[in-house]
Amino acid sequence: GEDVEQSLFLSVREGDSSVINCTYTDSSSTYLYWYKQEPGAGLQLLTYIFSNMDMKQDQRLTVLLNKKDKHLSLRIADTQTGDSAIYFCALTGGGNKLTFGTGTQLKVEL
Amino acid sequence: EAQVTQNPRYLITVTGKKLTVTCSQNMNHEYMSWYRQDPGLGLRQIYYSMNVEVTDKGDVPEGYKVSRKEKRNFPLILESPSPNQTSLYFCASGRGTVQETQYFGPGTRLLVL
Numbered sequence: 001g002e003d004v005e006q007s008l009f010l011s012v013r014e015g016d017s018s019v020i021n022c023t024y025t026d027s028s029s030t031y032l033y034w035y036k037q038e039p040g041a042g043l044q045l046l047t048y049i050f051s052n053m054d055m056k057q058d059q060r061l062t063v064l065l066n067k068k069d070k071h072l073s074l075r076i077a078d079t080q081t082g083d084s085a086i087y088f089c090a091l092t093g094g095g096n097k098l099t100f101g102t103g104t105q106l107k108v109e110l
Numbered sequence: 111e112a113q114v115t116q117n118p119r120y121l122i123t124v125t126g127k128k129l130t131v132t133c134s135q136n137m138n139h140e141y142m143s144w145y146r147q148d149p150g151l152g153l154r155q156i157y158y159s160m161n162v163e164v165t166d167k168g169d170v171p172e173g174y175k176v177s178r179k180e181k182r183n184f185p186l187i188l189e190s191p192s193p194n195q196t197s198l199y200f201c202a203s204g205r206g207t208v209q210e211t212q213y214f215g216p217g218t219r220l221l222v223l
Contacts, residue, residue: 041217090153
């Protein structure tokens with residue numbers, strides 16, 4: 001099956017940029033997503049990218065996709081304390097399964 | 111308000127005592143799915159359903175059952191819960207296929223003693 005890996009923790013200062021990384025094994029993934037989970041809450045879709053795109057920008061969020069290296073990243077510009085949460089990448093491949101990464105806990109310090 | 115609801119939100123039970131976690135959505139979505147979230151493992155898909163009476167296994171279906179008799183409801187059934195099913199469970203729904211945006215419920219935290 002698909003393996004999707006993320007680093008567990010990331011700490012940044014308020015106002016800096018955050019970059020959250022995700023690596024995967026299945027090159028047939030067609031849609032790649034970033035979800036945000038705030039404490040005690042469900043998952044909220046932040047953004048997504050199609051596999052035929054290299055980059056997508058949405059306000060403070062920039063998604064980069066390197067299909068050759070099977071690497072997906074989420075950059076958050078001007079990170080705020082409200083961005084503190086767990087961030088999950090997720091991928092669809094064959095069939096109708098959605099595979100999530102292990103999640104990255106982002107901590108924003110003042 | 112468009113939403114996915116789960117009940118109960120918190121549940122403590124004992125090994126072997128059958129339980130059901132309900133999931134309901136009011137968005138007329140065809141696709142519904144159950145996930146479990148465990149520390150260091152992310153979310154893993156248990157079962158999903160493409161439409162009424164159509165269900166399929168995800169990555170970790172052992173020990174779980176589901177049914178989809180109505181479009182809006184997708185209950186998760188644990189016939190004989192065991193401690194390794196202690197987890198945080200999320201239900202999600204979406205239009206059409208898994209590629210469509212999924213909307214998540216608030217989660218059900220289950221402890222099996």
